[in-house]
Amino acid sequence: MTTTARDTVDGIFDGLEGLTIDSHERVHFHHDEATGLSAIIAVHDTRLGPALGGTRFYPYASGSDALTDVLRLSEGMTYKAAAAGLDLGGGKAVIVGDPATLRSRALLRAYGRFVGSLGGRYITAGDVGVTAEDLDVVGEETPYVVGRTVAAGGSGDSGFATALGVFSAMRAAAAHTFGSADLGALTVGVEGAGKVGLRLIGLLRDQGARVVLAEPDAGARRRAGETHLGLELVDSVVDAEVDVYAPCALGGTLTPASVETVRAGLVCGAANNQLSTPDVEEMLVERGTVWVPDYVANAGGLVQVGGERDGSTPDQVRVRVAALEDRVRDIFATASAERTTAGAAARALARRRLDAAEAPPGR
Incomplete structure (x- = not known):
C-alpha cells in the first residue's frame, strides 16, 4: 500500500496530501512559502532502478489537476523505461504555477532541495516549462538531476534526442502501416512546435516529407516559420488530411470524440498520455488507424539523460535512440x-x- 508524504503544504493541496494511492510507491507534496514553490513528486515504480523523470512547470487550475497529471506521467515513465530496456524506474514531478512569472533562482534551488530530500529515489530532468539552464540551478542543491547544460556537466537539452526517437519510431510504423519506411513520400501533421516538435519538423523535411503544423501560440508559430521556411500552418492537424498525425504538445488529444475525426493512417508523436482513456486505441484500430504507444516513441530523451548516469558518449546515445526503430518494429511484429x-x-x-x-x- 502506498502512502503520501508531506512537508509544509499550502492550500492548493488541501485534502490531497493524506490520500492513499495504491498505484504508486510514494507521492510527496511540498510547499516553500518563501519562494512560492508548490510541487509534487510521484514515484511510481523503482523495481528496475531509481525513478527518473522530468519536472513539468505548469499553471494547473487546481491541486487535483496537478496530482492527476503527475500520477499519469510517472506511471508512463515506468513503462517508458521498461519498454526501452533501461535500468530505471518511473517517476515525475510537477511545479504548480506559471514559469513566466513564478520562476526564480530561489524557487529552483528550493525545488532542488526537495528533490534531494528523497535521497536519490527520484532523479529529475526537464519537461514542459523547465529548461536545461533551470536544471543547472536545481543542480546547485542536489546531485539527483540530469539534463543540465553541457557547460554544467550535463548532456544538454533532450529535445533533439526525443525528436530523433519519434522520427525513428515513425519509420518503423510507416513500414508497418504503408509498406515503406520512407517518410519522404508522406504528409505529416505535427501538433506543437516546442523543443521537440520543431526538431521533428526539421528531420521530416530533410527526408522530403510534406509537413503541416498546428500551433496555437503566435510566438512559436513565428519561430517555426523562421526556422523552416515555407512551412504550412493550419488550425488543426488531428482532423487534417494527412498520412501521419504527430501530437507533440500536451497529451489527451485522442478522445472518443476526436478519434471520429482522425483521417491519418498512423499516429506517432512525442506527447505523453496521448489517449484520454486506454480504450481509445481500440477505437483507432476500428477506424483503420495505427497508434505507436507514446511512451515508446518518445523515449529518446530518457535514453539521453539516462546515458549521463553510465557515462555514455553522445554517439553511443544517438545509436541507442535510433535503435527505437527496431524496438517499434518488434512491437508491431509481436x-x-x-x-x-x-x-x-x-x-x-x-x-x-x-x-x-x-x-x-x-514496497
Whole structure:
C-alpha cells in the first residue's frame, strides 16, 4: 500500500496530501512559502532502478489537476523505461504555477532541495516549462538531476534526442502501416512546435516529407516559420488530411470524440498520455488507424539523460535512440503474431521486465 508524504503544504493541496494511492510507491507534496514553490513528486515504480523523470512547470487550475497529471506521467515513465530496456524506474514531478512569472533562482534551488530530500529515489530532468539552464540551478542543491547544460556537466537539452526517437519510431510504423519506411513520400501533421516538435519538423523535411503544423501560440508559430521556411500552418492537424498525425504538445488529444475525426493512417508523436482513456486505441484500430504507444516513441530523451548516469558518449546515445526503430518494429511484429494492438504488445514487453525484477525494499 502506498502512502503520501508531506512537508509544509499550502492550500492548493488541501485534502490531497493524506490520500492513499495504491498505484504508486510514494507521492510527496511540498510547499516553500518563501519562494512560492508548490510541487509534487510521484514515484511510481523503482523495481528496475531509481525513478527518473522530468519536472513539468505548469499553471494547473487546481491541486487535483496537478496530482492527476503527475500520477499519469510517472506511471508512463515506468513503462517508458521498461519498454526501452533501461535500468530505471518511473517517476515525475510537477511545479504548480506559471514559469513566466513564478520562476526564480530561489524557487529552483528550493525545488532542488526537495528533490534531494528523497535521497536519490527520484532523479529529475526537464519537461514542459523547465529548461536545461533551470536544471543547472536545481543542480546547485542536489546531485539527483540530469539534463543540465553541457557547460554544467550535463548532456544538454533532450529535445533533439526525443525528436530523433519519434522520427525513428515513425519509420518503423510507416513500414508497418504503408509498406515503406520512407517518410519522404508522406504528409505529416505535427501538433506543437516546442523543443521537440520543431526538431521533428526539421528531420521530416530533410527526408522530403510534406509537413503541416498546428500551433496555437503566435510566438512559436513565428519561430517555426523562421526556422523552416515555407512551412504550412493550419488550425488543426488531428482532423487534417494527412498520412501521419504527430501530437507533440500536451497529451489527451485522442478522445472518443476526436478519434471520429482522425483521417491519418498512423499516429506517432512525442506527447505523453496521448489517449484520454486506454480504450481509445481500440477505437483507432476500428477506424483503420495505427497508434505507436507514446511512451515508446518518445523515449529518446530518457535514453539521453539516462546515458549521463553510465557515462555514455553522445554517439553511443544517438545509436541507442535510433535503435527505437527496431524496438517499434518488434512491437508491431509481436502485435501481429498475437493478434493484439501495439499498445497491448508494448505493455506486455514492459510488464515482463518489471515482473522479473526484484521488488524494492518497503514496497
